[in-house]
Amino acid sequence: MAKLYFYFSAMNAGKTTTLLQSxxxxxxxxxxxxxxxxRLDDRAGAGNVASRIGLQAAGIAFERDADLQALIxxxxxxxxxxxxxxxxxxxxxxxxxxxxxxxxxxxxxxxALCYGLRTDFRGELFEGSQYLLAWADELSEIKTICHSGxxxxxxxxxxxNGRAVQDGPQVEIGGNERYISVSRAEFxxxxxxxxxxxxxxxxxxx
Numbered sequence: 299m300a301k302l303y304f305y306f307s308a309m310n311a312g313k314t315t316t317l318l319q320s321x322x323x324x325x326x327x328x329x330x331x332x333x334x335x336x337r338l339d340d341r342a343g344a345g346n347v348a349s350r351i352g353l354q355a356a357g358i359a360f361e362r363d364a365d366l367q368a369l370i371x372x373x374x375x376x377x378x379x380x381x382x383x384x385x386x387x388x389x390x391x392x393x394x395x396x397x398x399x400x401x402x403x404x405x406x407x408x409x410a411l412c413y414g415l416r417t418d419f420r421g422e423l424f425e426g427s428q429y430l431l432a433w434a435d436e437l438s439e440i441k442t443i444c445h446s447g448x449x450x451x452x453x454x455x456x457x458x459n460g461r462a463v464q465d466g467p468q469v470e471i472g473g474n475e476r477y478i479s480v481s482r483a484e485f486x487x488x489x490x491x492x493x494x495x496x497x498x499x500x501x502x503x504x
Contacts, residue, residue, distance in 0.1 A: 300409045301435035302400050304388065306416040306427060308450040308479035311442035313413040314349040317384050320411060321355060329381035332373050333357035334366065336390040347386045357386065367398040370406065380408055388414030391426030400433055413440075419455035419463065419477070421485065444481040445495070452485035454478045456495060 307313055317333070324331045335347050337359040348354035360369060374380050383402055385391070391399070391412070399410045412434070416427050423431070431437065444450040455463040455477055478495050480488070488495055 300403045300407045302403045302430075302433065303409070303411045303436045303438065304427075304430035304434040305411065305413045305438050305440055306430075307440035308442055309415065309453050309477045310350065310479050311440045311450075312349070313440055314347060314386055315353055316440060317386055317411070317413045318347065318349060318353045318355055320382070321384055324382050330377065330379060331382045331384055332370060332380055333384045333386065334360055334369075335386040337361055338390060362390075362392055362395075364395070365398060366395050367401045367405070370402050370408070374406075383408055383410040385410065385412040385414075388412035388430060389416075389418075389424035389427045390414070391430070393425055393429050396426060396429040396433060403435075415453060416451075417453065419453055421452060442479055444479065444484055446481055446484050448481035448483065450479035450481055452480050452482055454480055454485060454488055454495065 305313060305316065321331045321333055333347055333355055335357040346354060347357040358369070358373070360366065370380065370383060383399070385399070391414075399412065402408050403410050412426075412430055414427055414430070415424060416431070417423055442450045457463055480495070484495075
């Protein structure tokens, strides 16, 4: 039975790596997948899905006003049977797009696996995450670690001096140079201005 899944986490938990592994698993069994990615996240180039450990795959870039059910139907008409839809950076979905993905599941009978952040740098839900939390059949947290050793659940946006940024647009594309994942306790501490966090992380050998 097809389901709508939401895999959520803080930054740098391996969401995209997990997505790419899922795509590989389907393809290894001779099944076709469609990887969707918001066009606004162009860090690896529009339509390219890349993890920080070096894995990557071509995806379908979509706009905020795209009808994802129609997009998937067109893909099937052009390329044949589709076995799974995977969505990267799912926090950037709109409410209508989450509903459209539920239609992909319920009408087209194709499982949709969505991977994204739960909350923004202010600790507030993204639109896409809000409705995935409300409507998904299954929710699963991908865990990562705060520098304190606790589970990281929050995302901090920091300036060049490691100070928490508390104002600005909700969406500002960036990676380790702008964001850091922390525990709720550390989030509160840094948002109060009690200390800084070095955002730059040393690349690790693969």
